[in-house]
Amino acid sequence: MDILSIRGISKSYGDHQALKDIHLNIPQNSIFGLLGPNGAGKTTLIRIITNIIMPDAGEIIFNGKPLEPDHVRAMGYLPEERGLYKKMKVAEQLVYLARLKGMAKSDAVRIIKEWFEKLDISSWYHKNVEDLSKGMQQKVQFIATVMHKPQLIILDEPFSGFDPVNANLIKDEILQLRDEGTTIIFSTHRMESVEELCDHICLIHDATTILNGPKNEIRNQFRSNTFIIEHRGNLDVLLNGYTCLSSTENDQIFRSEIQIPGRENLNDLLRSLADKVEIVSANEKIPSINDIFISQVTNSNNG
Amino acid sequence: MGKIGLIIAREYLSRVRKKSFIIMTILGPLLFAGIAIVPTWLATRESTDQKVIWVLDESGYFDGKMENNGSVKFEMTHKSLEEAKAELINNKGVSLLYIPEIDINNKAEISFYSFNNPGFSLEKTIEGKIRTELENIKLINSGIEKEQLEQLKARVELSTYNLSKAGTENESSSEASSAVGYISAFLIYFFIFFYGAQIMRGVIEEKTSKVIEVIISSVKPFQLMMGKIIGVGAVGLTQFLLWTALSTGIVSVGSAILLKDVEPDKIESLAQNQPIKTPVKADTGNVIFDALKKVNFPLVIGCFVFYFLGGYLLYGALFAAVGSAVDSDADSQQFMLPITIPLIFSMVIIAAILKEPHGSLAVWTSIIPFTAPVVMMMRIPFDVPIWQIAASMLSVVGGFLATTWFAGRIYRIGIFMHGTKVNYKVLAKWFMMKI
Numbered sequence: 001m002d003i004l005s006i007r008g009i010s011k012s013y014g015d016h017q018a019l020k021d022i023h024l025n026i027p028q029n030s031i032f033g034l035l036g037p038n039g040a041g042k043t044t045l046i047r048i049i050t051n052i053i054m055p056d057a058g059e060i061i062f063n064g065k066p067l068e069p070d071h072v073r074a075m076g077y078l079p080e081e082r083g084l085y086k087k088m089k090v091a092e093q094l095v096y097l098a099r100l101k102g103m104a105k106s107d108a109v110r111i112i113k114e115w116f117e118k119l120d121i122s123s124w125y126h127k128n129v130e131d132l133s134k135g136m137q138q139k140v141q142f143i144a145t146v147m148h149k150p151q152l153i154i155l156d157e158p159f160s161g162f163d164p165v166n167a168n169l170i171k172d173e174i175l176q177l178r179d180e181g182t183t184i185i186f187s188t189h190r191m192e193s194v195e196e197l198c199d200h201i202c203l204i205h206d207a208t209t210i211l212n213g214p215k216n217e218i219r220n221q222f223r224s225n226t227f228i229i230e231h232r233g234n235l236d237v238l239l240n241g242y243t244c245l246s247s248t249e250n251d252q253i254f255r256s257e258i259q260i261p262g263r264e265n266l267n268d269l270l271r272s273l274a275d276k277v278e279i280v281s282a283n284e285k286i287p288s289i290n291d292i293f294i295s296q297v298t299n300s301n302n303g
Numbered sequence: 304m305g306k307i308g309l310i311i312a313r314e315y316l317s318r319v320r321k322k323s324f325i326i327m328t329i330l331g332p333l334l335f336a337g338i339a340i341v342p343t344w345l346a347t348r349e350s351t352d353q354k355v356i357w358v359l360d361e362s363g364y365f366d367g368k369m370e371n372n373g374s375v376k377f378e379m380t381h382k383s384l385e386e387a388k389a390e391l392i393n394n395k396g397v398s399l400l401y402i403p404e405i406d407i408n409n410k411a412e413i414s415f416y417s418f419n420n421p422g423f424s425l426e427k428t429i430e431g432k433i434r435t436e437l438e439n440i441k442l443i444n445s446g447i448e449k450e451q452l453e454q455l456k457a458r459v460e461l462s463t464y465n466l467s468k469a470g471t472e473n474e475s476s477s478e479a480s481s482a483v484g485y486i487s488a489f490l491i492y493f494f495i496f497f498y499g500a501q502i503m504r505g506v507i508e509e510k511t512s513k514v515i516e517v518i519i520s521s522v523k524p525f526q527l528m529m530g531k532i533i534g535v536g537a538v539g540l541t542q543f544l545l546w547t548a549l550s551t552g553i554v555s556v557g558s559a560i561l562l563k564d565v566e567p568d569k570i571e572s573l574a575q576n577q578p579i580k581t582p583v584k585a586d587t588g589n590v591i592f593d594a595l596k597k598v599n600f601p602l603v604i605g606c607f608v609f610y611f612l613g614g615y616l617l618y619g620a621l622f623a624a625v626g627s628a629v630d631s632d633a634d635s636q637q638f639m640l641p642i643t644i645p646l647i648f649s650m651v652i653i654a655a656i657l658k659e660p661h662g663s664l665a666v667w668t669s670i671i672p673f674t675a676p677v678v679m680m681m682r683i684p685f686d687v688p689i690w691q692i693a694a695s696m697l698s699v700v701g702g703f704l705a706t707t708w709f710a711g712r713i714y715r716i717g718i719f720m721h722g723t724k725v726n727y728k729v730l731a732k733w734f735m736m737k738i
Contacts, residue, residue, distance in 0.1 A: 014732065050520045054737070077520040081721075083513030087317060099309050100521040144517065 003028040003152055003183045008058035011044055018044040020207040026185060031178055033198035034187040037297055040204045042187050046154055050077045073102050076150035080157045082141050086130040090140055093129060101148045115143045134161045142170060146177065153177065154185045159193060191290035205297055222292050226259040226285040227269055231277040239272050253280060306522050307530045314534025319541065328542055332549035340557045355397045359387050362405040368436050388416060400429065407441060480684035481657055487607050488681040491614050492650055498539040498615060499622035503635060505531050506626030515718045524715040532619040606683045613699040614676025617706050618642060624710035627717030628725050645673035653681055660685040669695050672702025
């Protein structure tokens with residue numbers, strides 16, 4: 001079942017169209033990657049989902065019902081641009097944010113303490129925010145996003161400002177939240193984390209969705225029947241219709257990228273090569289999300 | 304507690320706990336008390352550096368007529384002018400008043416010698432003494448007895464009464480009304496500016512630190528704006544009440560210590576800015592208190608609270624809107640102008656209002672919401688007709704609703720906008736924008 005269903009959302013600011021007829025379904029209990037270059041309309045879409053701004057057209061269905069202001073309580077939003085009140089104590093600030101989200105004070109205090117222990121930052125409890133480093137503040141903000149146990153968490157560049165150790169810590173927390181049944185919308189430019197975490201992805205460019213679906217399906221869609229063959233011995237002649245895209249040699253071993261016609265498969269390729277060279281290894285070249293992102297965005301810019 | 308309640312509590316507590324608030328709260332009353340006590344204390348203190356003036360009187364009219372007071376001591380001298388002048392060199396603190404032979408019917412040419420400029424007030428005092436004396440001599444010369452002369456001196460006190468339609472007469476006092484009106488109006492003016500600027504700075508802080516982005520998914524922009532305005536207003540009110548309480552305390556304790564040796568009569572006559580002289584009326588000191596009693600205090604206090612809060616709320620929303628539109632304090636100047644102009648204008652016209660508290664300028668500016676808080680407060684002690692008070696209050700409430708609605712529309716867009724060059728055209732666009 002889909003926790004969130006975005007149906008025909010459009011939004012423009014004056015002459016600028018920020019979103020044009022966006023349709024998306026975000027399945028429950030998944031990590032959904034919302035990708036797109038800067039200015040594509042991601043933040044606008046997130047602000048519409050979190051009820052900060054209203055769409056010009058279209059509707060949003062949350063848990064089967066049209067989105068209402070009350071639903072926002074069941075969401076946690078970590079914006080890309082984020083800040084805290086510098087003069088407030090860490091704990092006081094979190095309690096304030098929790099209460100704004102409708103939590104009772106005692107619950108807020110208890111849960112915040114749990115999180116402080118979990119992230120090993122109990123000693124910051126009474127510190128002033130301005131005394132924390134940027135990464136420390138990001139941790140505090142992560143807690144602020146998840147402490148009210150939302151069903152839907154929207155994370156915009158959650159790893160920015162973290163060192164690799166802490167980025168891993170947060171990544172594990174995100175995965176654990178997913179395993180506990182939370183749905184996560186994950187917006188980032190760091191494709192390796194998309195590759196690693198996301199189950200579904202959606203690519204927004206110039207206010208429209210240009211890709212949308214489960215990550216593996218999208219990857220399959222971009223397979224070009226290209227294989228990477230490592231072999232000994234120079235490969236000079238290929239069958240008709242086969243193209244060698246590139247070939248490099250390293251210590252007598254050649255590494256060649258060969259694209260074959262759509263109706264043929266790896267077996268056909270290997271058969272044709274077997275009597276010419278000694279095959280060391282063979283792999284299909286599966287496009288990375290990064291490649292797909294770049295090719296799609298540049299294609300659509302050129303087209 | 305609702306969300307606005309939480310926001311108010313945070314705005315309030317975070318400000319009240321600040322060191323600057325505590326320091327201001329303590330220093331403010333000390334300053335007020337200083338302003339209230341020190342001049343009185345200085346004026347009543349027996350001056351140790353009494354100015355000595357030698358009087359060389361060749362006319363013979365002034366022997367024993369120059370009365371000493373706290374700051375001036377006259378000593379008659381019978382040396383020649385040259386000798387006296389020569390002696391001044393050895394007595395630098397001393398001045399010399401030379402009164403030559405005077406033809407009483409012509410202009411008297413009198414000279415004053417000293418090493419320091421005598422100062423305007425001393426000059427006037429001496430001039431006055433001599434003039435009075437010469438006038439007395441002229442009157443006596445024209446055949447008036449000394450007793451008659453005493454009786455001729457006129458004493459005037461103008462009591463003003465306000466008539467109401469019901470036929471009752473209320474004794475009024477322009478001086479007391481002016482003082483009460485002016486102080487209240489000034490406090491309102493100061494309060495709007497000072498705490499309005501705090502709202503603006505608070506909004507800019509939320510915007511530039513990006514806290515707004517985190518909070519805005521939990522609360523509506525309007526709630527955040529109103530919470531801040533009310534929270535900061537509560538801080539101002541707290542500070543004002545603390546100031547009043549502490550000032551009263553310090554003034555009474557301070558007066559008791561500093562002025563314990565001073566006769567009450569002296570302070571009271573000082574309070575009226577009159578030189579100390581033989582009491583004209585035994586109860587002269589009570590005049591100022593009597594005058595204050597003629598002011599309708601329940602009305603004044605009620606109106607003060609209303610215009611204090613009403614004016615603050617009316618302008619507070621505008622300050623919040625300006626804060627939301629800019630990225631830093633420095634950028635706010637261009638948008639502050641339309642806010643400050645009506646406020647400053649209402650302070651500028653105060654003199655005119657005092658001259659004619661019921662003139663058409665006064666009536667109109669006390670009904671226009673932007674000038675009403677200051678101008679109406681100035682007029683309240685002068686018995687303003689009820690319908691005007693009602694109209695003014697309605698207009699302030701209406702003005703508050705209008706500015707808040709207007710500011711809210713700017714604010715909801717402005718808080719998300721960074722790094723855009725904002726001008727009035729952009730503000731208009733934000734205002735019209737739907738979200």
